[in-house]
Amino acid sequence: MSQVKGLCVMDVDGTLILEEVIDLLGREAGCEEVISQITSRAMRGKLDFESSLRKRVSLLEGLPVSVFDKVFDSIHPSPNTQKFISILQKNGILVGLVSGGFTPIVERLAKSFGIVYFSANQLEVKDGLLTGKLVGQIISPEVKKETLEQWREKLKLPKERTIAIGDGANDLLMLKSAGLGIAFCAKEVLKKEIQHHVDKRDLLEVLPLIDCLE
Template sequence: MTGASLSGWIEPGSAADLRVSDVAAARSALEGWEGVDLIALPRGRDIRLFVADMDSTMIGQECIDELADYAGVKPQVADITERAMRGELDFVGALRERVALLEGLPEATIAQCLKERVTLNPGAGTLVRTLTAEGVRTLLVSGGFTAFAEPVGELIGFDEVEANVLEVAGGVLTGKVSGRIVDSGYKKAALIGRREHLSLGHAQTMAIGDGANDLPMVEEAGFGLAYRAKPVLAASADARLDNHPLSALLWALGIPSDRWIQAG
């Protein structure tokens, strides 16, 4: 590959540390290589803050779609979700429209959905728990709901969790969201707020997501990642993780597997 040299192995046979003069050319040269992800860090590896989306990033589902299945309205809700994640709809309006379709659903259905439907994406727990052990502050910021994000965040090992609150009255969902909406602007502001609170530099922050609602946050981070992402985010992120589990990001940060905290 022109302008590239192997400076060493992070994980022999699995993760190589390359020095390249042109990241775009290197990505183009590797495009189509089965199972290969190119993670470029032009600003170094001193990451001290990690901010992540939840749905379809840390977990394999869109929780609102799965919850809607119990209400018998999954096709309608999933269609709105997909369009919102592609950036075709205003997120706040799309969220309110979807939540309205859940009116009357028993609150107990949330716990049932969490138990029966929600699964972690491969490497999520290993990534976050290892980052914590390496002294990185972690934040899960979701356009989904606290009823899912809080137990998921605890399971994975995040330091903090922020998400929307589903309004409940008399043991059923009212079809409304309570309080502020965690949209793209909120996610970006959350990253900036934690960065300033921790007195970190721009290059010490990393963010990951999969859809349009994550775009400002990912662009604001010193190192912005797209995970199995919609085109609008994949085109703008510093790097894409399309083939490997989330734990592969630890290789990108120069952390070999013998230092990983193995989890889900």
Template sequence: MKSVATFVAGQGASLGEAAVRRALQGASIAAFALDWLAPELACDAFFDSDDLDASRAGLQLALAAAPIDVIVQPVDGRRKKLLVADMDSTMIEQECIDELAGLIGIRDRISIITERAMAGELNFETALRERVALLAGVTLDQIETLVTRITLTPGARALVQTMRAHGAHTALVTGGFTPFTEPVAARIGFHETFANRLEIVDRALTGVVKDPVQGRAGKRAALAGLRERLGLPHEATLAIGDGANDLDMLREAGLGVAYHAKPKVAEAAHARVDHADLSALLYAQGYRKADFIA
């Protein structure tokens, strides 16, 4: 099978040909061509492989001490037509529920629950309802002010805008809440969103999440539904996320990428990005730096 390993330097790091060739040698891979997608940042190495899992494991082991990510996949089908992405700590740099908790002085209390839920130690739906119940009384005015302080993850807008420009459909699929997802999706440029809805009375949260809760199963179903609606094959889909509630969505995708993720998620995903920003997903699809749309 004709395969490609895409090497991407971590944020603030640089990538040289010597590092690429050392990693290939360490994984016993004989590449027949190198193609630089961005000088000192990203490089494709093409090779033949009958066992992509072994090639991936060998390269990750060879790069274990280096701030370099590597994504290994078949060459055919690497350019995706559907992107589904988690929001919190993936497309944005915050966990919105923790930010809401900060408004009423209980950030530490809620952050502990969030961390355990994202690590897969707690049931997502139960943990979500428990945390939202503590937010009763937070007002929409407070939320609207908080939304203005949300920061995008480096590479987020370029990822979505570049894929859209090349005909891909994009969806923000999150366990977060619509007062955040709608403005975030607009800033980044997503076609549509799937998110949880909060009960609001007199412009304040009641502490209730409306049914159905968008969790692990809902994320997978959203990807599968979009794929069917768009008439796409399995391999044409790309998913990215960081938490345990993203696992089924990542596994459902043609390429599921764990982004700066919890260990359980990184180990289970098809690929992992631990050092680079979200532009790594463009390089993984064979886009060159000159192709990026900010």
């Protein structure tokens, strides 16, 4: 890729992909309904993200790490994801993923789309089983924002050359911190605060909003 002219940071669950991975893991743990209800409320801004994440992760205790293979095979990228990312990369816009989801899935997604920059939550594993705990830094709404800013500084880009795309309440700070924040098929809490919306689930619909492709 030629010189980096811009940075586009994307949320993963509900944005890059159709599904919420935590809900799929919940299905494997036999508690999908409980987890999906908590996820839905958290994404609408009705619950504190970090405490709700810890609660959902605690319900995954005992799942084998092999569950990530099964879950990865059952997720679907949003329409035209690969084409969208390729167009950005060809135009010198580096794409990064910041997710409140989990590294075993996000890392694979990043590799499949030729993305180098990514950040996600790490689940604790002992003897090949999930312990129901998280390790390391939690990718909270504040950390999503800070990650975008750290990558921007590393790339020596001005704020106006940054784009952030997300769908949930936990993306709000990141979208506000970018030069261009785009609410993609987003919850009402996000659409109320963010000027630019794309309500059709097709990432190519985002392109007309991005003026740094010239």
